[in-house]
Amino acid sequence: MKITTNKSRFSRSAIAIAIGVLVIAGAATVSLSGHAEKSQQAAPAATPVTVAAVLERSVTEWDDFSGRVEAIERVEIRPRISGTIDAVHFQDGQLVKKGDRLFTIDPRPYRAELARADAARAGAQARLTLAKTELERTRKLLEERAVAQRELDTRNNAYREAEADLKATDAAVQTARLNLQYTEITAPVAGRVSRAEITVGNLVTTGPTAPVLTTVVSVSPMYVSFEVDEPTYIRYASTGAVGNSGVNRIPVAMGLTSEEGYPRQGHVQAFDNRIDNGSGTIRVRAVFDNANGALTPGMFARVRTGDANAKNALLIDDRAVGTDQDKKYVMVVGADNKATYRPVTLGPIVEGLRVVRTGLKKDERIVVNGLQRIRPNETVTPETVAMDARVAQLFKTEGKGADVIAAN
Numbered sequence: 001m002k003i004t005t006n007k008s009r010f011s012r013s014a015i016a017i018a019i020g021v022l023v024i025a026g027a028a029t030v031s032l033s034g035h036a037e038k039s040q041q042a043a044p045a046a047t048p049v050t051v052a053a054v055l056e057r058s059v060t061e062w063d064d065f066s067g068r069v070e071a072i073e074r075v076e077i078r079p080r081i082s083g084t085i086d087a088v089h090f091q092d093g094q095l096v097k098k099g100d101r102l103f104t105i106d107p108r109p110y111r112a113e114l115a116r117a118d119a120a121r122a123g124a125q126a127r128l129t130l131a132k133t134e135l136e137r138t139r140k141l142l143e144e145r146a147v148a149q150r151e152l153d154t155r156n157n158a159y160r161e162a163e164a165d166l167k168a169t170d171a172a173v174q175t176a177r178l179n180l181q182y183t184e185i186t187a188p189v190a191g192r193v194s195r196a197e198i199t200v201g202n203l204v205t206t207g208p209t210a211p212v213l214t215t216v217v218s219v220s221p222m223y224v225s226f227e228v229d230e231p232t233y234i235r236y237a238s239t240g241a242v243g244n245s246g247v248n249r250i251p252v253a254m255g256l257t258s259e260e261g262y263p264r265q266g267h268v269q270a271f272d273n274r275i276d277n278g279s280g281t282i283r284v285r286a287v288f289d290n291a292n293g294a295l296t297p298g299m300f301a302r303v304r305t306g307d308a309n310a311k312n313a314l315l316i317d318d319r320a321v322g323t324d325q326d327k328k329y330v331m332v333v334g335a336d337n338k339a340t341y342r343p344v345t346l347g348p349i350v351e352g353l354r355v356v357r358t359g360l361k362k363d364e365r366i367v368v369n370g371l372q373r374i375r376p377n378e379t380v381t382p383e384t385v386a387m388d389a390r391v392a393q394l395f396k397t398e399g400k401g402a403d404v405i406a407a408n
Helices: 006-042 108-144 149-181 229-238 389-395 402-407
Strands: 046-055 055-059 062-071 074-077 084-089 100-105 184-186 192-194 214-217 222-229 250-255 264-271 279-289 300-306 311-316 322-324 327-333 339-350 353-358 365-369 380-384
Touching: 062 339, 100 214, 108 149, 222 229, 222 264, 222 300, 229 279, 250 279, 279 300, 311 339, 365 380
Parallel strands: 046 380
Antiparallel strands: 046 365, 055 311, 062 222, 062 300, 074 214, 084 100, 100 184, 192 214, 222 279, 250 264, 250 300, 264 279, 311 353, 322 327, 327 339, 327 365, 339 353
């Protein structure tokens, strides 16, 4: 029979306890190292973004509007006498000069009327001559006391009536001559004529119901009319441009629907005399050259108006601007590479860049790509690029990163 001593039992217990302690210690070590590794992995890396410095340039700010082309002169041609149309002297849509013949109304009745008026005038002239002779004879007889004063008064009255009759016949001759001239209807202005609404052989009448024979519109220059909002009008008025036709003329650029950009240059000719209560706008009329005849009344026009004088303005890329409900903001990156929320007030786009009225300073760095990936006070890894229209054009393509933009 084998007997186990107390000493051997104590040794085995100690060994078992030691092994357990080592196992627990190892497990704790593994757990602590795992937590350290997880903590190290949980620390976020700085977000890469593209930043650019705010520019300051001398620019002319432009405001965009929509308008319509109008002719400076537009005349409805109506007959000034009654008669039959004898001839039409133009082709539909033809360019005419001032004084060119358009229609001829049968002149024969008016020639006859002029001849009758001339004859009546000749008779009145003969009667006036006779009345003058008799008046002079009566004066001599009165000096010789051969006639009474009453006879002289009668002769003097007859002479005055003859003078009045001659004036009346002169007016009749002038009227007949004008009516004969009105048989030749000419263009009152130079421009483009419409179609003939009344053709040869038709009888036309004068007066309030006189028909429109055709219309003539001037070709060059042309008006473009559009509506300007009240704040823009106030801004122009504050610079002294409103009502000033001298050096402070407001520049205007215009493009048709078929044209790229605003290739046509003009200037504001006049503002209306009141702001419309309903729309809060004021009507503006600009003048454009139309030497090539491309502009036609009624055309839709895209219009840009600019300040009379250029001024310094801060410019940023439009993609750098975020929207927070009804506010606009940018992220400014400081020297510590932290992105700071900054509300801004914006102006129009000039040469591909957005004008900033308030909220930024020259040369401040702002995030121009990656705005949606960062939050305020977050540390970023900035990649600096130029703030110009070329970069703005690159930003129009979604998904371009800072490395692609910098490479271009």
